Amino acid sequence: EVQLVQSGAEVKTPGESLKISCKGSGYSFTSYWIGWVRLMPEKGLEWMGIIYPGDSDIRYSPSFQGQVTISADKSITTAYLQWSSLKASDTAMYYCLRQPPDRSLEDYWGQGTLVTVSS
């Protein structure tokens, strides 16, 4: 059974760093893209970026380039999304998802990680 299991909810203060995770299981982790998307009330889903763990090809949405870092450790089949300095506007639900090599669909999703940034 394919599963993407994300790390738990986080409460941070502005300026702090954060790294959330997404562990894949039940499939060949290096043969599928892992994507990260943000869900904010009234804004809907937004693409942040994707990574292909097989060769570490990483692509960012222009809106998130330089704002976050995406990485993966294929030895533990886990992808990461990290911030070096959080802002209150980063408060949102973050999902990871899986895409096949041709990126034609998003077939499995993680359960989401709620990130709250507040002073």
Place this chain on the structure above:
Amino acid sequence: QSALTQPPSASGSPGQSVTISCTGTSNDVSSYDFVSWFQLHPGKAPKLIIYEVSKRPSGVPDRFSGSKSGNTASLTVSGLQAEDEADYYCSSYAGSNNLGVFGTGTKVTVL
């Protein structure tokens, strides 16, 4: 890449049908048959219910159907059930140099 346009809300009584539209551009929906639909329930992982415009993953009831005409894709939920009350999002492939694009989301209420 601008978000695909969906109506903010839709509703229907149990047993009725509801159709949600998803309007894009020549850069996405109208150029590729890679439109997907997702169902989001609070606290649960989003679920793929339609892919490649009209295909259903294994386990998705045939009450869910998808179609596309030009730059607008549609999701129809027939025989509405209480558990269909959720947020629904569309997405489209937008070429190899883009990440893709999501819809603005539609909240479906079962009256």
